[in-house]
Amino acid sequence: MSDEKLNLEEVARVARLARLDLSDEKTALFAGQLNNILSYMDKLNEIDTSDVEPMFSPVEHTTVLRKDEVKKEHSREEVLSNAPASDGQYFIVPRIV
Numbered sequence: 001m002s003d004e005k006l007n008l009e010e011v012a013r014v015a016r017l018a019r020l021d022l023s024d025e026k027t028a029l030f031a032g033q034l035n036n037i038l039s040y041m042d043k044l045n046e047i048d049t050s051d052v053e054p055m056f057s058p059v060e061h062t063t064v065l066r067k068d069e070v071k072k073e074h075s076r077e078e079v080l081s082n083a084p085a086s087d088g089q090y091f092i093v094p095r096i097v
Helices: 008-017 024-045 076-080
Strands: none
Touching: 008 024
8 A cells, every 4th residue: 555645636636726737747746745744744643742741832932021111311412412403402303284
């Protein structure tokens, strides 16, 4: 008995459903690749994972956000010094009507 899980007709049917126009050569290529993937998944299913806790990611994620604290880092003069125009207290911008 063949080890194939998907035959050429099934791959061609899925390609038609996906509105893909595959040549016979491509259909055979994809059938082989899909069967390799499914065989690998069968190997993974043989592993006993009953003592493994489910996880959403294989790496630890830590939040690197800082606390939202109010602090004054720059003086008004420092901020206004970067403006093209100011009146000493506010930015001066062109009027748009």
